[in-house]
Amino acid sequence: QSLRVGLIPADGIGHEVIPAARDALLALGSSIPKPQFVDLLAGFDLFTRTGEALPEETVQALTNDCDCALFGAVSSPSQKVAGYTSPIVALRKKLDLYANIRPVSSVSEIPGQPPKVDLMVVRENTECLYVKQETMTTGEHGKEARATRLITERASRRIGKMAFEMALLRPKKQVTIIHKSNVLSVTDGLFRETVRGVPKLPEVAGKYDSVTIAEQIVDSAVYRLFREPEIFDVMVAPNLYGDILSDAAAALVGSLGLVPSVNAGDKFVMGEPVHGSAPDIAGKNIANPIAAIRSAALMLRHLGYPDGADRIDKAVDEVLRGDPLALTPDLGGKGTTKAVTDAILKLI
């Protein structure tokens, strides 16, 4: 038996951190089915070279030849570029990876102690303003641009279910619904009511009784996240709020270079570090490989290999508890991508 893993470094430091994540999977040996890697193309660089940001072959290979995938990061053009559309946003929709799961935890100083920050953003991944239905017209006073924000009952229900499932696995078992229904009473009202209704669905009868439900308006959620992160456990949010909240949460644990995610659907899961392609440091061997390595672990967890995931996460925790100067510069250290990766591999 083997585990077929699509590898899509995409742009910038994606080319440095995805190989690190691959090596972490290899280091697990027989804890998981033998990984077989499929190298795949996507990204803004690819677009500038070929006119295609997400080749159909990549989508086909993921669908037909892979059990899961690891995605690096994409660069965003600094100007509007005709014909370019973000391949990661497209992939999430094409593979129906409707949940973007982003755990944000600090590492406790002493193993076994509860971490100071320990929360998870469960971000809806297919709709909201990301449907990219935009129009431009010219009115009396100049140009007028409009975008559609779509919130459906179906997508809100399945992301709500995912949030309750995640909460069941956590000690605190709390789901906080993030919305702005004081302004968007129809769209965010639907999101809120649908998620609130999940535990009452006949097919999950009783299953989520142990989970408490809270809610926060998005602006206040960001404020409280910084002031009292301990009030949160699982935060479930429409796409754009989830995007902003997960970056905000990353600031709490010291670096975006630490925060992993998976894009999960019912049939496929794709690990992806939350950070971007960081063109300013690309190719310098100083990118933090931890977010990508932890994304591989998170992917294993979602595939049903918790032992492999635990081995990776424990190795990372130990490195983070070690010499701070050995870490990468985003964490104040002087370490290289390669040195940090090697230290982790040795401990796996």
Next chain:
Amino acid sequence: QSLRVGLIPADGIGHEVIPAARDALLALGSSIPKPQFVDLLAGFDLFTRTGEALPEETVQALTNDCDCALFGAVSSPSQKVAGYTSPIVALRKKLDLYANIRPVSSVSEIPGQPPKVDLMVVRENTECLYVKQETMTTGEHGKEARATRLITERASRRIGKMAFEMALLRPKKQVTIIHKSNVLSVTDGLFRETVRGVPKLPEVAGKYDSVTIAEQIVDSAVYRLFREPEIFDVMVAPNLYGDILSDAAAALVGSLGLVPSVNAGDKFVMGEPVHGSAPDIAGKNIANPIAAIRSAALMLRHLGYPDGADRIDKAVDEVLRGDPLALTPDLGGKGTTKAVTDAILKLI
């Protein structure tokens, strides 16, 4: 000559902090034209009593009988309430108060020293998702809700101009455009290009040459705001991003209870603390009056009375530099609204 000030406490702690701001204006004596106060109604409480959240008389009185106003805060219903719509969102639009100006600064320990956090959010105040054009339909898989996000060239240009005007008054003279044009290339693309184009408009030729322009994608902006607030000066943002960013920035200075704002148009200005109505602490005489008092100062600044504004701000700074235990509980103190207000009034 007199200064006619509409007072709209609205809900919750608005009834405690707006009187404090009024007293601060009175304490200025002859530094400003003699204030004449006009008490006006609005709010969710009013709605539950009368069915109206923003009576037409309030709008008329503001338009015809007032030179400026101070608004408290509104409560948001915890469920969708038929017929209720936020009176503050409505007022901003009805009076065309297109700019929401939110300076967020910490107070340096030693007078004269530069503060650690010193930035300003200039938030577009009339469009984006706040146009509240929402529809609900039923599709194959259940309910589908849609909201329109409107970004116009006209509104982007005038908020851009306001941002450049604000930057001219500040030592750093930098405008950072906040957007998400990597996903919303049409709407946020229009916002970005229009703001970038402001310095090139013939009517301002050369005026903003000393201002540098930067930009940040909104998720990354929130992250960097927490990690390196010193990279920002004036942040100009579409409505919803500005809403979130200003709460995020407030967390940096220790409390939402410190952050003032004005809603400014070409003909009218309305001060408003950034905090909400805080129903949990309403009526307890522990709400922080500083955000409201500073909003009165900011209003004076925009009306062209910088001396009065400076006197208020200096008094507040001195109180903040004083005994921490004398401050309100949001800042870790044991002081009351009344005691903090009195301390400020004595110093004005």
